[in-house]
Amino acid sequence: MRDQQLRAPRRRSVIRRGLNRRLPQPPANPPVNGWESRYRHYVITSDVLVTLLTCVGVGGLISVGGAALFKDLTLGFLTVITVICSLAMNRAWHPTVLGQGADEYVRLGRGMFSASVALGLAGLATGVVTARPWVFIVIPSAAVLALAFRYLLRQVLHRARYEGECLLPVMAAGNVDTVRDLIKRTKDAPHVGWRVDAICTVDGEGEAGMEVEGVSVVGTLDDLADHVRRGGYRIVAVTADSYWSPRRLQRLAWQLEGSGAEMVVAPMLMEVAGPRLHVSGVLGMPLLRVSAPVFTGMRRVVKGVMDRVGALVLITLSLPLLVLAAVAIAVDSRGGVFYTQRRVGKDGGEFTILKFRTMVRDADRLKQQLAAANEGAGVLFKMRKDPRITRVGSVLRRYSIDELPQLFNVLTGSMSLVGPRPPLPEESARYEEDVRRRLLVRPGLTGLWQVSGRSDLSWEEAVRLDLRYVEDWSLAMDAMILWKTFRAVLGGQGAY
Template sequence: MASWEPRYRRLVIASDVSVTLLTAVGVGGWVSVSGAALFKDLTLGFLTVAVVLVSIATNRAWHPVALGQGAEEYVRLGRGMFAAAVTLALAGLATGVVSARPWVFVVVPVNALLALLARYLLRQYLHKARRVGECLLPVMAAGGPETVSDLIRRTQQNSHIGWKVAAVCTAGGTGDPVDEIDGVSVVGRLDELADHVRRGGYRIVAITADSYWTPRRLQQLAWRLEGSGAEMVVAPTLMEVAGPRLHVTGVLGMPLLRVSAPTFTGMRRVVKGVVDRVGAVVLLLMALPVMTIAAVAIAADSRGPVFYRQRRVGKGGREFTILKFRTMVRDADRLRNELAAANEGAGVLFKMRKDPRVTRVGAVLRRYSLDELPQLLNVLSGAMSLVGPRPPLPEESAKYEPDMRRRLLVKPGLTGLWQVSGRSDLSWEEAVRLDLRYVEDWSLAMDAMILWKTFRAVLGGQGAY
């Protein structure tokens, strides 16, 4: 285990314990009764603290594997808090203690929210350290040079994951024509992997595709790594599917990856539609002052309408009119052909970092994505969703390859994976890959994660021009 991991784990545990105690004292003291029932309230307080902490522990919310990245940490913490609330509710029902209700319906939910916030703040501290090369898990990558190179690039681009490929084993080992891959040293052959892992103290052993790997060899490697403290992960390289569609099952003693079909209808989609419309109404009410100021600024800055209307392609290839605040001069569409040679956009997109058609007010609106606020009306009408693929222009969608057209199986979104992953800074291939990943692996939890990250991306102005 890396030296920073026990310290971070102790910090997380101390955070959960402190939040639970403070919530029990503060919120619990506010909802409890006084006088003759004081002893009973103190008992309920101690019981709540004990049940919450035991429930968090039994749901493995303090396990090192779950800490620092991914949604699993929050899922385990939430599951622990829910289990604690159910336990206290059943105990109160069984004993007839009516005064337990405020602890179940007020104290524990507040505790859960504060604990999640504390975990989030700790994670931001961890991610900040990882961006400067600290608090990283040393990784031994083992596989073919191309797949190992892809893993190295991905870990470098996503430092928040916490992986640093420190060494590589390949089929040829040091006998290969090159002794390093993307700056990482090749230290040996694949059949020597376990020995190198034990000597080097690597935390992760990442297995990537290579013809050397067979089920038998992977099984033997897992046996040889037992007791080394290293966690073995195997990349399923046959397809890029993750999330709720991917399941591990055993059939006739064989471990199989079961991939369920993507869902484009059903109750979850109904829930998504309700969330879209309710969320659009709430966000419109919250954004109304900002939208009013933006409209006045646009009208005062340049001649032309306040709103810009444009045809876009939605679900099933049906066209609709998208609404945005006007950020360019009035004849911007006509001037686009004259600027074609200066296009910096990826693929079929037209983008310029310093587009001369953008007005002074428009530059500010674009930097913070305020020009897209009127699209909440498109969400309210049902043409768009809060989260989804980027809505393409008709001329863009006409050039789509068959795989790209899968983006049109769902409603386009006001934000999406492309928005929180760099926006205009992305390559065309990466933007398409992210949109297809969303279509294939969509879930309500993914939508919540994207919405949360959107606020951070927008405030930072990342990739916006």
């Protein structure tokens, strides 16, 4: 079964051929999968070449030439060496961060920033004034290009993973319920690169027929290490079970040494991750510290400034589209161009949201007549083929153009560029206590729900994503959501 899953289909690109050629079958003591090291080499090569070409291209443009040519060549060489060393020291090429999450981009940015600081201090100490353009122009340009190339490489990797290639074979070990949840999550998010191939439980049994979600139960937790060594699994995912004690986990870690498998233990914390988790040793014990979510402070001030600057830039760039949409609405159907509605914002305060009108007049009154046809999840009202939507309105909704006037809400501070969706007052009145945590931050023009399926998501999944954003918010997460929003809007997935 695993041999069939690892067999690669027709290659579509040079990179894909490189990633998937000669995928190793799992021996008794498996090394790191071949495609992992090749992908890491592609990333390192990309970063180095981008830095080198940027130094040659951009550095050549700012070069003063003549007698200073030797000095410029020296600065270019030092810039390349500084960037490479800085990226290595900031672990920007560590295999565990490549291919997923925001941490890869954070480490890349931190490495480039550290290189700029180091080169700037060196120029200041030596009195080399010509180092300034390299610090403020060349390295930032290299950072932007390196980020773009890493993104492209990641898309190639994710496409391969959606087709069943370049996946890490996982052995799941724990309670049947927690293992089932892990399997569902890996299937819903193949871009992460995990594929649960086998399971070990306390008694060696599953739900029915020795399986859980179609994955075979191969043994008990007592025999876990032996199964991992024989099966060649890359990751051992330990999920919740009363069987696991500190002593047993420690013994398992010892038994897995030299097997080539990475042991991953899922902490029993609901949707808490990222910058809020800290591991430290106290009194000889490893402790997982969970810091409180931050809703104020300098980072929030920076977010507010970026929101307003970003909104102003986006309004300026999209002004022709705004005018065109307004004219199309006015020509297509009777009624005003804009639609206003009361929504609930931060801490439960209400504000007026601004949108382009996409429905016929008196659409709110007709909503009562369509209550029986509601397809929305939870407290939401949604219909895939809502008869109230106009012809122009359907196009505006598909590409989220109707949401653009909310940039003015961002300018006034009632909304943010990124955050949970702003609910209607009647929706928020029906919120349970935990769901009301969505109101601890400003609602957003886009959010995790919009880049993860939008209206196609269940109510529970939408709430989970919004709460995850509230709990684990960071500027890096905002940047990634904004980047992914562009793709989601162009595809029109889940928009109706």
